[in-house]
Amino acid sequence: MEEGLISVDKWTTVSQVYFLTHLHSDHTQGLTPKWSKGPLYCSPITARLFPVRFPGFDMLLVRVLEAGKPQTLTLVSRSSHSKVLVEVTAIDARHCPGALMYLFRGQFGSVLYTGDFRWEIGDMKAVEGKNILLNALGDKKLDLLYMDNTYCNPSFSFPPRKVAAQQVVDIMTSHPHHDFVIGVDNLGKEDLLLHISQMLNTKIWVWPERLRVMHLLGFEDAFTTKTCLTRVRAVPRYSLTFETIESLNTVRPTIAILPTGLPWGKKFLDQKSLSYSCVSLCKEGSDIFAETGHSSEIFKSPRKLHQHMFAVSYSEHSCFKEIEEFLKYVNPSRISGIVSSAFCCINPRHYLDHLCKDESDNLCCKDSRGKLGLSVAWKAESVLECDKAFGIDKQINISGLLKGCKLRADSPKVLGVQRSMISKIRRRVRGVKIDHNDNFY
DNA sequence: GCGATCAGAT
DNA sequence: CACATCTGATCGC
Numbered sequence: 424m425e426e427g428l429i430s431v432d433k434w435t436t437v438s439q440v441y442f443l444t445h446l447h448s449d450h451t452q453g454l455t456p457k458w459s460k461g462p463l464y465c466s467p468i469t470a471r472l473f474p475v476r477f478p479g480f481d482m483l484l485v486r487v488l489e490a491g492k493p494q495t496l497t498l499v500s501r502s503s504h505s506k507v508l509v510e511v512t513a514i515d516a517r518h519c520p521g522a523l524m525y526l527f528r529g530q531f532g533s534v535l536y537t538g539d540f541r542w543e544i545g546d547m548k549a550v551e552g553k554n555i556l557l558n559a560l561g562d563k564k565l566d567l568l569y570m571d572n573t574y575c576n577p578s579f580s581f582p583p584r585k586v587a588a589q590q591v592v593d594i595m596t597s598h599p600h601h602d603f604v605i606g607v608d609n610l611g612k613e614d615l616l617l618h619i620s621q622m623l624n625t626k627i628w629v630w631p632e633r634l635r636v637m638h639l640l641g642f643e644d645a646f647t648t649k650t651c652l653t654r655v656r657a658v659p660r661y662s663l664t665f666e667t668i669e670s671l672n673t674v675r676p677t678i679a680i681l682p683t684g685l686p687w688g689k690k691f692l693d694q695k696s697l698s699y700s701c702v703s704l705c706k707e708g709s710d711i712f713a714e715t716g717h718s719s720e721i722f723k724s725p726r727k728l729h730q731h732m733f734a735v736s737y738s739e740h741s742c743f744k745e746i747e748e749f750l751k752y753v754n755p756s757r758i759s760g761i762v763s764s765a766f767c768c769i770n771p772r773h774y775l776d777h778l779c780k781d782e783s784d785n786l787c788c789k790d791s792r793g794k795l796g797l798s799v800a801w802k803a804e805s806v807l808e809c810d811k812a813f814g815i816d817k818q819i820n821i822s823g824l825l826k827g828c829k830l831r832a833d834s835p836k837v838l839g840v841q842r843s844m845i846s847k848i849r850r851r852v853r854g855v856k857i858d859h860n861d862n863f864y
Numbered sequence: 865g866c867g868a869t870c871a872g873a874t
Numbered sequence: 875c876a877c878a879t880c881t882g883a884t885c886g887c
């Protein structure tokens with residue numbers, strides 16, 4: 424497809440139409456109340472929440488797309504001035520409220536941009552999404568997949584959100600005299616809070632802005648801004664630190680809960696491996712949770728991060744198995760990760776470079792746009808090497824994942840690259856201007 | 865001084 | 875080693 428027609432979660436470049444997957448801030452960088460570069464497509468829920476995030480935004484620019492209802496857009500080629508027909512189909516991404524994936528089809532072929540997504544195995548809404556996707560594709564293959572690769576590493580395995588939500592409730596019922604604070608973002612994890620509210624038959628405190636969001640989402644009854652009504656409070660995630668929880672405990676016994684797919688607190692990690700020192704911390708907390716009967720694997724159980732703080736693997740991103748399953752379904756010709764982080768596209772040699780320094784330079788180089796990245800597609804051998812590097816004992820066959828696929832590793836990663844450089848690049852790789860001149864390896 | 869962007873933090 | 879977010883510094887007007 425030619426340049427300048429479609430942008431997804433990318434707001435600073437010139438395009439004819441723009442697509443927003445969801446309202447998390449890392450997908451709206453460059454989008455402001457005064458933004459007016461062109462029509463903006465999003466889900467009905469995103470459109471409803473839009474004025475909260477961008478007060479005064481010209482809502483005439485916003486076009487609502489319903490999941491599963493394909494729409495044909497007529498764009499104009501900037502070079503030949505001829506019409507370019509693009510069919511777009513939105514699919515529920517099962518991430519936060521209103522999150523969509525977009526499938527684009529046209530003469531250029533078919534391109535799917537997942538945005539952030541969690542397709543749990545057995546989740547009927549995800550099955551529905553798969554059917555929409557496969558129906559739209561017909562007998563054509565998917566040419567290019569831009570995929571949420573946040574947890575695209577076999578190290579990550581977490582339970583369905585329902586199970587994780589129950590783990591949180593279990594922590595609460597086993598501490599009947601404690602207050603609780605749960606770290607959440609401006610959007611997302613509502614189902615967790617609703618589950619807690621129902622199981623404990625209590626309202627949940629949220630901050631005023633968040634209450635507005637809850638009301639716009641249709642959750643009228645479960646939330647309150649009156650502290651006296653409840654011992655369960657949802658607080659901004661960034662506000663939860665060891666310091667704040669310790670300080671809360673000088674007033675009354677309080678337990679903090681971090682719902683996250685991520686492994687940390689960073690101070691608990693063994694620097695050299697993802698098979699962490701966290702194991703020992705789990706043991707400390709595991710007695711309490713033995714009765715949950717869930718897997719003892721690290722990510723499947725609550726982890727005690729601190730005397731008064733637990734992390735529970737409630738994730739709005741797909742874990743590795745789910746990504747694997749997803750890839751089997753869509754069977755793309757090419758893949759490009761949309762998240763650059765050490766866990767997903769990590770250079771398999773990150774933890775092995777002391778063993779192969781002489782070769783390491785070959786693996787990290789600039790691509791044609793000057794971005795740092797791996798210029799070689801992962802081969803099955805290097806994936807297996809990655810397993811070893813991560814200390815994974817089980818033979819997980821992920822080489823099949825890459826069969827027929829070339830994975831472009833956007834990851835800047837390691838091997839002497841400065842951290843500041845990594846964060847710069849991470850910011851840059853979010854969002855995409857759909858463009859066939861993009862280079863894939 | 866203001867908004868936009870960036871760096872650095874949790 | 876940072877899910878998404880905030881704060882504070884800096885830049886351009």
